[in-house]
Amino acid sequence: MPVYPNLQDNEAEVRSRNRWIARRLLAAFSWAETDVVGQYIDPEIVNHSPHPPTTLKEEDEIVVMKEAFPDLNFREEITVAEGDMVYIGWEATGTYSGYKVEGLYGGPTGTAPERAGINLEYYGGEVLRLKDARVIEHWDHYTKGRLESLLRLGILDEETLRQLDVLALV
DSSP states (O other), X not given: OOXXXXXXXXXXXXXXXXXXXXXXXXXXXXXXXXXXXXXXXXXXXXXXXXXXXXXXXXXXXXXXXXHHOTTOEEEEEEEEEETTEXXXXXXXXXXXXXXXXXXXXXXXXXXXXXXXXXXXXXXXXXXXXXXXXXXXXXEEEOHHHHHHHHHHHTOOOHHHHHHHHHHHHO
């Protein structure tokens, strides 16, 4: 197992650059700038977190989220960098469009127009490991917020709810 974070010879410069990249990627998710993802995320990224089943590439997730929440906005709360790693904590807000449910973490296929207009606010964080100004490894931490949001939208199917109920008993 690798040791994290890996301190760098030019530590202050690398920390500053990596914090900037984390902030830039967070803004890219707010503004649906898929080209920024290609600039700063390595195509061979090791992703340790679940992503919507319909997203094959990192930039696909931006498209899915913007279709579901057209006014999605991420706001940085804290950013900490050390060595080759960055943690960025954020708040997200958005209004559900009622569409593109099939791309959202286990939701059923189809649309949910009756849920359109629901405003969501949730919090999370990302841990990024960078090499040569590109994200090569990623962990996200907002499972509770994600589940609460999906419950509010009413888009978790019966099987998913049953599995969550079983997990709660463990």
